[in-house]
Amino acid sequence: MKDGFFRTVYQVTACIPVGKVATYGQIAFLAGRPKAARFVGLALAVAPRELELPAHRVINRRGELAPPEIFDGRQRQLLENEGVGFLSDGRINLKEYLWDSQFP
């Protein structure tokens, strides 16, 4: 299917369950472009707010959050509010909270 890659990213992102997080590379993989992890975050950056995407559940491979300006410094609070725990380093324990997206 040849549709916009960004639009697919929005659909995948919308499927992230509460209390879990997904990495850019993971979403890129699910969107069919494993090497396009760069543009996942950018896609979310330009995503319309009407979609109400849980972009705060999308983090990098290290378990670190996006720059504070993106979510006005509330990303960590949002995730903690959803039950996501943080390590003492300020990172997320991906072993526990990474979204295990498995294909049907």
Place this chain on the structure above:
DNA sequence: GGTTTGACCCGTT
């Protein structure tokens, strides 16, 4: 219509 610029990931050296 070419150039620039972004919330990154992985394999090698």
Place this chain on the structure above:
DNA sequence: CAACGGGCCAAAC
């Protein structure tokens, strides 16, 4: 263990 480069899509000027 750290550093480096290649790969990727879309929108704005």
